[in-house]
Amino acid sequence: MPDKIYAMKQRSFIRYSIAILLLLCTAGACRLYAQQDSSYVLLQELLKRNEEQRLRDSFRIAFLMLEVEKVKHPRSGDHKELLDRLQAIRTEDSLKLVQEQHEVDRLRKIAKGHPVRLFNDTLLEIYAPLGSFTAELRAKDAHEKILALFQSNTYHPDSFSIQPFTDYFNIMYGQTTILTVSSYDALWMNQTKQQLARTYLENIKFSIDRNRVEHSWEKVALRWTQVLIIVVVAALLLRLLSRGGLKLIRVLGRHKPGVIRDVRIRNYELFSAAFLLKVLIRVLYILRIIFMGVVVYFAVSFILNVFPQTQPYTRKLWDWVLDPVKDVGLSIVHYIPNLFKIAAIIIFFRYIIYAFRYFSLEVEKGDLKLRHFHPEWARTTYQIIRIVLIAFCIVFVFPYLPGSDTIAFKGISVFAGVLISFGSSTAISNTIAGFVITYMRPFKVGDWIKVGNDTGRVKEKTVLVTRIETINNEEITIPNSSILSKHTINYSSTGSEGGLVITATVTMAYAVEWRKVHEVLREAACRTEYTNKEKEPYVFQNTLDSYYVTYQINVYTQEPDKMYFIHTALLQHIQDGFKAAGIDLHLPAQITIKE
Structure with missing residues (x-):
């Protein structure tokens, strides 16, 4: 019993669905027919309305003409009034005729003939x-x-x-x-x-x-003769291109050395002769195929143009090629004014950049001196100004680029901006740190510095990184953000101003008189090369430990780039001095007894 009820419901649902579908189809057909005939209905109503109006106006004109004829004195006021009313009706008819034509013109635009x-x-x-x-x-x-x-x-x-x-x-x-x-x-x-x-x-x-x-038969025979001539000429051209192209390629393949030479820029070989030969052969293959396609294209176009029935296809065939070429040509012609504007903007900003570059070089060389402006700031300041000017140039040029107002171009620009912003965060932080370091002037190229645990001579300083060279010829690359976040010691600036102090530490037993130790250390410092003889070396006693005393000799030098060699020579002279004075350099043994 439930199965029968389900089957009856299913059949009822199918019948209702078919009825609704037929109703929708009928409504669509009626709507389509109504759209097709709507222009005619409007035109019919307009014509009927205008005919009725013309009929009323004709009766009015006839009535007024009778009244004019009844007037006895043509120069009276009644006669003039009747003539004015006739002229007003004729003017009104002219205006209605113009309005009627405008209405028909509007209907003609939306109607399909x-x-x-x-x-x-x-x-x-x-x-x-x-x-x-x-x-x-x-x-x-x-x-x-x-x-x-x-x-x-x-x-x-x-x-x-x-x-x-x-x-x-x-x-x-x-x-x-x-x-x-x-x-x-x-x-x-x-x-x-x-x-x-x-x-x-x-x-x-x-x-x-x-x-x-x-x-006519004469025309048909003439057309088929033209087709035959076109086919024969096309076949001859295709045969000539095929055989001639292959023959030329074989001749190039057997070329003698020296016919095709290497392309060199000074001593650098840009393109070898073998590579140029391969490229030339490949280009000939491609040109051969292109010319054969052009011959076939023209042959088909001429054949289709011979017969009146196929002439529309000839126009379509030509439009497929000529329309893109025409569109590209018109686009180029219409873009020429924008191209001149872009060229003017680029030239203007280029010469401004040249001017800033010239002044930066003058400041860097010292020929142009600005108050409170250090020469080492010149290059970095020029780079910052250059980046800002290039950004302004891009902003001014962007509206004149082809397709800049399209949604696709804007989407690509936003996507590229997001990629750059996410992918260059480290580079941007290093760049900003490089600018800050430049204006802080903690060091310059050639200075001996210590950054963290790394000590060396500054070999190169860029916007992103700084490279230092250690005493062992090791090149260390340090990001500028790391330099800015760590403490930096500049040995060269200290040595050029007051002199760099080189230190050495020794330990002596309490049995050795401290005055003798001071004397030996000072004599060793004075004998050391590259030290400042005008400033006396001095000794510190740093600690008094259980078994020995710690002494530190300090000596000045104006040549910090030789500090490693000075330190080595100082230790050598200390060792020789204590040996000559009969004082042993050794640490006393420290014995720890554990219970």
Whole structure:
């Protein structure tokens, strides 16, 4: 029992679905038909309204003319008033005629006409129906009758005529009606019915006569002869390109040394002869294929253009090639003013950058001195100004770039900006640190510095990193952000100002008199090379430990770049001095006893 109920519900659902589908299809068809005939309905209402208005105006004009004739004195005020009313009615009719034509022009833009063609000739277009015949049926009927006349063996152009009726004109061939021109057709085309009928008749006669000549046996034989000539010429050209291209490629493959030479820039070989030969052979292969394609393309185009039936395809074939070329050419021509603007902007900013570069070099060399501005700031300041000017140049040029206002271009710009912002955070921090270090002036190239646990001579200082070279010729690359976050010792700046102090530490037993130790240490310091002889060395006693005393000798030098050698020589002289004084250099043994 439940299965039967389920089956009945399923059949009911299918019937309802089919009914709804048919209803939707019917509504769509009605809507489509209503859209197609809406222009005609509006035109019909407009024509009916204007005819009624013209009829009323004609009665008014006739009545006023009778009143004018009844006036006995033509120069009286009543006569003048009647004439003014007549002129006002005629002016009103003229304005209504203009408004009517504007309304028809508006309807013509949204309406779709049905063309009547004979082969490639469009003879006329029908917009309005007539009685029970739609505009499409009228166009189809006229086409069939015109085609029958074209194919008739008893066709005579003199058999055409135009027969007027009350509301329309018929274009006749003998006793057969080819086309009926109604008031709606005339109004739509902005002509009278008689003028429109004559225009249609002339188009029909001219097209039939021309196409009968074009389709004669003489013309057909001439066309096939032209096709044969085109095919033969195309085949000869293809054979010539195929064999000639292959022969030229074989000749190049067997070229003698020296025919194709290497491309060199001074002593650097940019392109070898073998590489150039391969590129040339490949280019010849590609050109051979391109020229053969061009020959086939032109041959097909000429063949299609020979026959009237295929001439539209020839135009399409040419449009496929010429339209992109024309669009590109027009785009280039229209872009030329923007190109000049971009060139002017780039030249302007380029010369500004050149000016700043010139002044920065002058400041860096010392020829131009600015108050409170150090020469080592010149290069960095120039780089900052250069980056800012380039950014401004890009901002000014961007609106003139092709496609800059498109959504795709903007999306790519945003995506590139996001990538740069996320991927260059470390580089940006190092760059900012490099600028800060430059203006802080903690060191310069050639200085001996200590950064953290690394000591060496500054070999290179860039915006991103600083490279130092140790005493063992080790090159250490340190990011500028690390230098800014750590303490830095500059030995060179200390040595150039007051002198760098070189120290050495020794330990002595309490049995050795401290005055003797001071004397030996000072004599050793004075004998050391590259030390400042004008400043006396001095000794510190740093600690008094359980078994020994710690002494520190300090000596000045003005040559900090030799500090390692000075320190070594100082230790040597200390060792020699204590040996000459009969004092042993050794640490007393420290014994620890554990219970």
